[in-house]
Amino acid sequence: MARGLRVTTASRYPSAMPSYKSPRGTRDLLPETRAGFSRLEGIARSLAARYGYREMEIPLFEQAAVFERGIGAATDVVEKELFRIAPRTEDSEAWALRPEATAGIVRAFVQHGMHTWPQPVKLTVVGPMFRYDRPQAGRYRQFWQWDAEAIGDAGPAVDAEVIEMGRRFYVEAGVPDVQVLLNSIGDSACRPAYLATLKAYFADHSAELPELELRRLELNPLRLLDSKDPSMKALIATAPKISDHLCEACEVHFEAVKAHLDAMGVPYRLEPTLVRGLDYYARTSFEFYRQGAEGQQQALGGGGRYDGLVELLGGRATPAIGFALGLDRVLLALAEVGADAAVEVPPLAVVAGADPADTVSRLRVAALLRAEGLSVRVELAPRKLSRQLETASKEHAHFAVIIGDELAEGNVQLKDLEAGTQRLVPLVDLARELARAAKSHRHG
């Protein structure tokens, strides 16, 4: 009877306990990983400032039409990967989570009349993007991008400047051997004739095309070139190349981009099959890869010129170029090469106490130091002083501020945990003494 009861309780209780997990394709960024992201965001913000880009925010979701029209309805990103938000009522807007930032930034450019600002308008966004893709290593449903856009300059010098800034990010982040893959995909003058050639080529092989690609052949033949379907690989390899069909103006532009990159000493590899996966591109297109790592999941970043997008989203014709770098993949690349991605800074001091029960004094001193801008942890658990100091050493705090009977005379013990020395310091001088030490050491 007793045994039966125990079994009943054991089997019923755990199954009644909910077990929640983060959604497939998303990750919790635990503190160590978050510190890695923060470091990359710091580099991105520093570069953005150095190159004259101003940070802004756009909503995490937009009218779905912004993406459908901007990125293109017959692209993987919109057709297969868009996170659509179910409308709450029949007549409410169709929204979608942003799969990238460019379309939203351009929507904002038009909405806020930024064409009246001094041109080019250089904008940057750092944040999460959402694509309902099949999750795997380096491909997530929520991922982070550093996005930068220079709107209102027809280039080609700005193209080279943008590419050089992207490459500098990887250098400063510590990712070795990042290559620039470069191509020009023509413009509205030369692309139509190329598309006709491309369409004829794939039409000749229509029996070998999967259903989705067969449909795209009608709607948008360029997209067949960035198909993720493995059965398309061989056909894509022998397809006509856009680089052989550029008009003179596109040729001249491309040559000038290369000349500017050469002058800055930015190495690149010409990649005539690089067409990018989004419809808004024209002329300069590029991607960043680690040497040897190729394939869509390995791109560390990419971008290009999108001279028609502002007009497409309701503004006046405005040339533009930009990139987005995938921060998740940069962290993975850093882990692969064994580089330290995260810098978590230990506290400068831990406030400990000889009387474990006296949390009042410890908290009061900690508040005083924090108000002076110092990073301190305060020991609030009623533990013996020796244990408090042990923990402080383990977390690499530089100092322990020990509160004891001396506090009655306005003094505390300041123990240098690194040097192993200890001295009496008046409470009124404590913040100044610690601040001086913090300056000569790296502490948060």
Ligand code: HAM
């Ligand atoms: P994209 O090539 O689609 O371009 O994405 C840029 C980068 O975001 C990729 O190279 C990759 O590093 C990262 N990324 C994309 N999808 C995922 C994913 N599912 N999981 C992890 N990382 C991912 C754009 O988004 C354009 N808006 C770039 C641009 C800006 N073009 C002009 N301006």
